Amino acid sequence: MTRKTILSLNDGDSVEEVYLAQEKQLRANRNGNNYLQVELRDKSGVITARQWNAGEPQYKSFENGDFLHVRGKVQLFQGTLQMILNGFDKVPIAQVDLGEFxxxxxxxxxxxxxxxxxxxxxxxxxxxxxxxxxxxxxxxxxxxxxxxxxxxxxxxxxxxxxxxxxxxxxxxxxxxxxxxxxxxxxxxxxxxxxxxxxxxxxxxxxxxxxxxxxxxxxxxxxxxxxxxxxxxxxxxxxxxxxxxxxxxxxxxxxxxxxxxxxxxxxxxxxxxxxxxxxxxxxxxxxxxxxxYKELEEAGKDAVWTPYNNLLGRKLYKGGKSPVEGSDGEV
Structure with missing residues (x-):
């Protein structure tokens, strides 16, 4: 069965796959309800995942650097893909091909x-x-x-x-x-x-x-x-x-x-x-x-990349080049 890589995810995809967990946080929304936020990674990229109405038991059930078998759905939020988790289980490292991560x-x-x-x-x-x-x-x-x-x-x-x-x-x-x-x-x-x-x-x-x-x-x-x-x-x-x-x-x-x-x-x-x-x-x-990495990781149909905190900006990827859209005339 073909692995569902981070880079291959699209808005609306249902996901059941193993990813590397990093930078987990237990946060509160505007209503004061806790949710779990974690970065999921593989060798192709990274996506932020969130589990609503989560608490200390979910937060303490794994550590940064653990591998998680996650179940969830991908959605587009403010121009960036995120994953909403329905559940997850920790996977022993012996069952993981590290080359995928x-x-x-x-x-x-x-x-x-x-x-x-x-x-x-x-x-x-x-x-x-x-x-x-x-x-x-x-x-x-x-x-x-x-x-x-x-x-x-x-x-x-x-x-x-x-x-x-x-x-x-x-x-x-x-x-x-x-x-x-x-x-x-x-x-x-x-x-x-x-x-x-x-x-x-x-x-x-x-x-x-x-x-x-x-x-x-x-x-x-x-x-x-x-x-x-x-x-x-x-x-x-x-x-x-x-x-x-x-x-x-x-x-x-x-x-x-x-x-x-x-x-x-x-x-x-x-x-x-x-x-x-x-x-x-x-x-x-x-x-x-x-x-270039930021442009590569943007969706294939994206005109702009999401805002990148490290770079301090969005990047313009563009659509058709002027040459491509000029009926062969330059």
């Missing part, structure tokens, strides 16, 4: 990593080449690098999202570098490779994409600098001499400043050309991925 990049992860390594091997700077090799010698770290998402909710929020994001950035910089010969090409390649390396420790990917305790308390920016520092002794041995301290300081600064502003979590703002370039390349790829 963890989204994954559609690209070949092995080829993405090969592309990343290929760019880093082009670097002329021997200290940066040695540093890159120190990372690739750590097989468990690179396996985690290939598995990690680049985000939980916003951009590249799927298994393999980090290496896909980095491969995109290296592709972009490879094309742009001839326009900016005054920017250190090798240093920016290495900074792009390392800027989100801390996410291999910040995030965990078991039943769902989530943050580790260390990730919540420390965060990937500081964790990234820690991982860089751990690899310097190995890189020094490979180089046969101490690594250039100025180079290392600039790399640390690029990791620390890549979010761009204090209010977005960077302990420093970008203060070198390479750090400025990294921040804007990173932001470009992240935003395009997040916006």
């Amino acid at each position: 963890l989204p994954r990049t559609q690209q070949d992860i092995v080829k993405l990593l090969e592309k990343v390594r290929g760019y880093l091997r082009q670097m002329a700077n021997p200290h940066l080449r040695a540093l890159a090799e120190a990372f690739f010698m750590d097989e468990s770290l690179m396996a985690a690098y290939c598995q990690a998402p680049a985000g939980i909710r916003h951009h590249h929020a799927y298994l393999g999202g980090l290496v896909e994001h980095v491969a995109n950035l290296l592709d972009a910089w490879d094309r742009l570098a001839p326009l900016y010969p005054f920017v250190d090409r090798d240093l920016l390649f290495m900074g792009l490779f390392l800027h989100d390396i801390g996410k291999v420790r910040e995030m965990v990917c078991d039943k769902a994409l989530s943050y580790s305790d260390e990730g919540q308390l420390i965060g990937h920016i500081v964790q990234g600098v820690e991982i860089l520092n751990e690899k310097i002794p190995v890189a020094t041995q490979l180089a046969g001499e101490p690594l250039n301290p100025e180079l290392l300081m600039r790399l640390r600064h690029m990791i620390l400043s890549h979010h761009g502003t204090y209010e977005f979590g960077s302990p420093r703002v970008p203060m070198t050309l390479e750090a400025v370039a990294l921040h804007h390349l990173d932001n470009l790829d992240a935003k395009i991925n997040a916006y």
Whole structure:
């Protein structure tokens, strides 16, 4: 029997299916009556589900991260699909195919990593080449690098999202570098490779994409600098001499400043050309991925997406393009 994925749901559908439960809440409506609200997920997307007249027994019957066999109906409310639950039961994890619930990049992860390594091997700077090799010698770290998402909710929020994001950035910089010969090409390649390396420790990917305790308390920016520092002794041995301290300081600064502003979590703002370039390349790829995902998840007949709190706006998907509606004339 074909699985009813979140993405395939339409207004009016009756649903009896297993989904991953997250972000459960017991809320009160305007009349003071309690209802249960929970996000239901699979690898295709997420939908908000509500059970009216629910109380503590329903709320306490499962935890975030549990799998629920739900029974309900999909309805359109204020332009967004929601599911109204008639009932649900907890499903043992042994009965669940986890591959149905963890989204994954559609690209070949092995080829993405090969592309990343290929760019880093082009670097002329021997200290940066040695540093890159120190990372690739750590097989468990690179396996985690290939598995990690680049985000939980916003951009590249799927298994393999980090290496896909980095491969995109290296592709972009490879094309742009001839326009900016005054920017250190090798240093920016290495900074792009390392800027989100801390996410291999910040995030965990078991039943769902989530943050580790260390990730919540420390965060990937500081964790990234820690991982860089751990690899310097190995890189020094490979180089046969101490690594250039100025180079290392600039790399640390690029990791620390890549979010761009204090209010977005960077302990420093970008203060070198390479750090400025990294921040804007990173932001470009992240935003395009997040916006494209939002457009993809809108209904196939939707002209606008629902309002997205993370993006702070709706997005216009549109109907026919002017070319399609012009009887062949442009």
